[in-house]
Amino acid sequence: MFVRVKVTPNSPRKSVQIVASLRVGDKVRQKIVRYIGVAQNDEELEELKLLAESSRGFLFCLAQFRLKVRKSGNNIIFHYGLITHEP
Numbered sequence: 475m476f477v478r479v480k481v482t483p484n485s486p487r488k489s490v491q492i493v494a495s496l497r498v499g500d501k502v503r504q505k506i507v508r509y510i511g512v513a514q515n516d517e518e519l520e521e522l523k524l525l526a527e528s529s530r531g532f533l534f535c536l537a538q539f540r541l542k543v544r545k546s547g548n549n550i551i552f553h554y555g556l557i558t559h560e561p
Contacts, residue, residue, distance in 0.1 A: 475507060475533060477526040479519065488513045490522040492530050507533060 480489040490510040496503050510526045513519035 475530050477510075477523060477530060478504075479523070486514060488519050490519070490526050492526055492533065 475492055475494045478491045478493045480491065482488070489512050491506050492508040492510065493504050494507050496505055508526075508529060510529065511522050513522050
């Protein structure tokens with residue numbers, strides 16, 4: 475996973491995203507894991523990049539430890555173990 479900054483042509487807007495590279499057959503595809511936000515200036519861009527880096531670390535930990543997070547009302551529940559697909 476890495477942090478990507480996408481520049482909008484002819485505009486000061488810059489989008490910050492967390493992206494994962496996936497191999498599909500012989501090709502490498504990129505999938506947006508989390509959309510962080512849009513920066514209008516350099517100060518906002520730096521703040522969003524910091525937020526993205528900290529979020530990327532958390533997402534990486536979730537993937538490494540197979541931690542499943544579920545929200546139930548106002549509570550956040552963490553489940554450890556194998557993540558299975560649920561409808």
